[in-house]
Amino acid sequence: MPEMIGFLKPKQAVLDRRQEIVADLKDLLPKGCLISEERELKPFETDAFLAYRRLPLAVALPETTEQVAALLKYCSRYGVPVVPRGAGTSLSGGAIPQEDAVVIGLSKMSRILDIDLFNRTATVQAGVTNINISEAVSADGFFYAPDPSSQLACTIGGNIGMNSGGAHCLKYGVTTNNLLGVKMVLFDGTVIELGGKALDAAGYDLLGLVCGSEGQLGIVTEATVRLIAKPEGARPVLFGFASSEAAGACVADVIGAGIIPVAMEFMDKPAIEICEAFAHAGYPLDVEALLIVEVEGSEAEMDAMLQRIIEVARRHGVTTIRECQSALEAALIWKGRKSAFGATGRIADYICMDGTVPLSQLSHVLRKTAEIVAGYGLRVANVFHAGDGNMHPLILYNINDPEDAARAEAAGNDILKLCVDAGGCLTGEHGVGIEKRDLMLHQYSRNDLDQQMATRAAFDPEWILNPSKVFPLEGRPAA
């Protein structure tokens, strides 16, 4: 396909020293922790943003914070760009490397270091998967709240990199609201600790700044997160509507009525069909839009809350209401939702957009999105976290047809601009990566971006860390 997104020109001086760099890095790591053979580098040439790929110079898989520090000290000294990588599930190309970059993958650092139920914290290495944390404390009645749909694979380091959210963050917040501390390595190998088991830390909120910084401020090697007591019960309910507008308006009114369910997920007809065909979750096929609303608590609490939600839904002409009767059914409902991206991938290639809009604009933006995509002769499926206005139009196209791909990318850009113009923003949880980099000036003024880049430069003056991401390539301060 034609490449529309630019990369930085690889540094010739680094490429010329490739052999030497590989040899030096090998010395810094235990045996088998440095990958440099082309065949073995292949899996690291892209992440879940499949449209672009670049073979990195080498991939380092350190086992300790000290090794990460040694790697960064070396790379900054010789001006070698570094791309931090967790599981590579980024949908915005956050972990895509370049020919002159060393990928530092945290996959070997996957130990849970400390579980402290008294203080409700878990301290883990950055490569621990999201689901592993909840699994480790489940038997004791706790869980870790942020639950990206990729939670089986994605790492806590990547979650911090992207400030990931999930279906349940309407109630429990996203990563930044559940993160207490990190150990991280700065560009020059300095190891710092921010936060810890206490709720307040001294000084500027650097932890808040690091969360969602997409691997540009340092490499996180350990994280301390909050654990929460599991609710007594949880019940997802399906609400079917005759139009997307009605479903969207219902979401806004539920929130407006002061009811905050744990999750409110939206699917339009194409998404329902795709997910049902894959998961056989029992989704109604005779509706135009579906909401999965989950409530929590004791049976009586859930009944009371549901009753109020049903009243609101009735006002919006809800056509189907299905409460699930068993834990199995509940699990299936979520399986259908959480496999939406994978299931879509079975029927077509797609790009997943990730804009957010104020709730009052939801219906408007849905309607315009359909028009935009149809205008490019493509199809769209919508499945997203409606409670917090985080939209995920999946634009279906054929990756092998260059024109189709270009159209999909253009449609995606139009949709993101639409979100910003409606008072929202370019990304709610997937990050800017390379994908939305060139749209940043649509949301921010030059001064706004300069202040962000100046902040970045306070951490990484030479722009060693993940250099071609997030900020438009032109207009950057000279490295």
Next chain:
Amino acid sequence: MIVHFEPASEEGIASVVRSAAAERVTLAIVGGGTRAGLGNPVRTDRTLSTRRLSGIVSYNPAEMTMSALAGTPLAEVEAALRAKGQMLSFEPMDHRPIFATSGEPTIGGVFAANVSGPRRYVAGAARDSLLGVRFVNGAGELIKAGGRVMKNVTGLDLVKLMAGSYGTLGILTEVTFKVQPVPPAAATVVVSGLNDAEAAAAMAETMAQPVEASGAAHLPESVRGRFLNGALPDGAATVLRLEGLADSVDLRAEKLTTALSRFGSVSRLDAEATRLLWAEIRDVKSYADGTRRALWRVSVAPSSGHQLVAALRLQTGVDAFYDWQGGLVWLRMEADAEAELVRRYVGALGGGHASLVRAGDNVRASVPAFEPQAPAVVQLTERIRARFDPARIFNPGRMAANK
């Protein structure tokens, strides 16, 4: 306090800042013209107040967001929210009682100082509610960050950086924040007669139960009588707040009562007493004693709070009570501030943050208000500061901890 500048617009602030930066004139940033003692004392050439930059810009209850100019009195914000059955979930504390001062706290000051109260340990701090800001940096440029939607990961999160930066990075001109519905019902479960360690265990037990307690505090016998005019049952009071739909609060209160009865005798407070009690805990009523005796606000892991107090007691005279499941310790010193001692023990117990909130002028002049940080973090902080306020004109010294 003499206020030199009171611009009524963002552009007015920017132009004051531009000339101040050009002439290296230092500026103290104040909210409603109130005397803010938080942080280290600052001595500056001039004072700039945001008082005239006041008013709610937009409020959409159905979206649970509000935007307000920074100088808007907090009271005005809270009144507008109350009228629509909403609130600031982080319950910002009112410092006036402990300082025995009057004046009008502003919404900008609340976020600039990241002021939070009891619900913070489940609902997040002020910074967690802050969605977007507009501010004037030290070069006199107007910068915006964040937005007005709940989720936003577009670029670096400068919103978090501004929250709690005490006016050392820029002057907030407008803040946009998340608000929450006021829970229709509330109750407090009181366990009486526990010592501090038992109370810590009871509070941890509460947080392990699916009852969603939104407050967990321990008021030892030395302070118990100063809350609710002495109406709490005899003996130390370990208090746990439940909020939500009325039926659900009842059910959860019963469940919690059963779970905690092995710790001691359990009683319950109604909604009105609950409201009062938690406002008093939030505002540290027990130490609103008209004195300037040193008052520390210590944030540690919940299991460490009572250990800290026990260790200090062996060395010096302290009085204390606990919020945030025991992780927030309000420490009033009977004689000296004992900064070295307090901070040494906080460090030994696994780290945290001890800030000197109130003290006599001599002490405030010599003891850094905030926990000193590791040298590498201090350097990082300095580099950030230099990128926001290169001429160092905003509140110089206010946050510097390692002085």
